Amino acid sequence: MKDSIRNAQGQTEEEFLAAYDPNRYEHPSCTCDACLMTVRDGRLQILLIQRGNFPWLGDWAMPGGFVNMDEDLDEAVQRELYEETGLKRPAYFTQLYTFGKVDRDPRTRVITTSYLILCPPQQTAKMKAGDDAADADWFDIRKETVKRTEKERIAQLVMRCEKRDLTIAYEIRDRAKDNYIVTTSRLLKRSNARLAGDHYKTINKAMDVLQHRAVRTGILFNLLPREVTLRQIQDAYEALLGHPVDTGNFRRDIKKMLVPTGHTRLVRGRQSALYSFNPLVAYLEENL
Amino acid sequence: MKDSIRNAQGQTEEEFLAAYDPNRYEHPSCTCDACLMTVRDGRLQILLIQRGNFPWLGDWAMPGGFVNMDEDLDEAVQRELYEETGLKRPAYFTQLYTFGKVDRDPRTRVITTSYLILCPPQQTAKMKAGDDAADADWFDIRKETVKRTEKERIAQLVMRCEKRDLTIAYEIRDRAKDNYIVTTSRLLKRSNARLAGDHYKTINKAMDVLQHRAVRTGILFNLLPREVTLRQIQDAYEALLGHPVDTGNFRRDIKKMLVPTGHTRLVRGRQSALYSFNPLVAYLEENL
């Protein structure tokens, strides 16, 4: 009988659970953040919300909030995103990192798990962001490596909202120190706005993940419409990397993941063939 | 003046923070788990502790515990590891994943962040694990891909403690489903013990990370003494991958990361040259 199994205190599992008091100790607050990105007109964009309260009043932040007791972490981030933006079923989402420094939030001890969330641009059409009245807006985002040696990488992470004439620019430095990588950052002087708290850390990591997994795992296609031209894919890829790639080589490689739909499109110049993504050849190595 | 900035409620930041009540809502409990691994005698090993209380009484678990209010997440996992095993300064550690399903712990709502922690075998010498009296022990661990197609990967995750004649074997199936990877698992019949709760998920991910980053980032060397022979490195690498690799090719590639120390070692047969790891050439791409 399962009930006859007892622990060192002579309790059955039921007795043990009944006596368990989760509030014996104080708990940290648990929150989640959503790094939401899309590609519009060949530009990679991130959704940011201007904070209307302390802390970081006036700074720009990713949507996010507290995790309720009765919802999974994954559900919480999607609920928060829906509440703050109206976005319903993102094409893709994956966990990025959990931040747990004691003093990272002045309100109280907060442990935050951040997610990368992607959707194609048409999914964002009905979202609140972009209204003149809204406190949310899309920022063009770019991460470029400025200098790379074997022990150090210096990159710039730049977010720009043309409509509001806002620039948020960070320098990110990764240095190999013994067995670890030490990351430091600073807000560049040309910025006229900034990110709330340690949000730059999540966004920086999101860019790394995006750039690294873009083609191999096919997550690039979560940023695009179902039927696309090769040029559109290349534009999205270049937006993501922040630099142009060779057309011939890119086509040679990307075609392995595509099936022609038979349809064509004509804007100007020569007609272009349309393709759709074949998920069967997407590489199965998310779990790194 | 900073004090003159007020929010929509007319509060200054100080007033806002003074009025902030973190306990307005109930909070989940936050815990951390340590997946501690080493390489001993050419075999990859993981430290597991047999649970002495509910839940999962008698099952094997990673060391871990609650995060205190006044310690960083990174500190918490190292403290727990020290308390439960006596290990002080691990050679390497990195965050793996945060698990947040509502019902994953029968005691209460628990959100757990898991870490991969590596140390060379000599660092484990003074640890409690391995005593006959101890509830902790080292298990040989292996993850092998059994079958791999473009849309599915089937692997076996096997932990074995010879001394106690314990086998814990899982089958892990990763399937590409639309844009996600769905992972399922089952305890194989030849097991005579099992892992607590969802700990197999962390251990599975740890093996993926280890196998993927082993050579490129040089984390392999955190499992080895400072001075090593090429054969020792290859043994560790093979232990980690779970299958042999070509000696010539491995040496050709690994030498790029090494500097000869000038010393030699002789056990049987031909003398072997000793090398040390050159961290300057370790690849700088942890952040994926």
Place this chain on the structure above:
DNA sequence: CTAATAGTGTCTGTTAGACACTATCTA
């Protein structure tokens, strides 16, 4: 000498980068 361990050389097919080229459409 043999057994055991350490270490090298070379061939081959695949891939990544560079870059020059051709094709089809409108006006």
Place this chain on the structure above:
DNA sequence: TAGATAGTGTCTAACAGACACTATTAG
């Protein structure tokens, strides 16, 4: 025709896998 966009072909250097080979030690 020019201008614009779409798409192809080819060369080369680097790399990964397979595998046969040589070198040094003890006894």
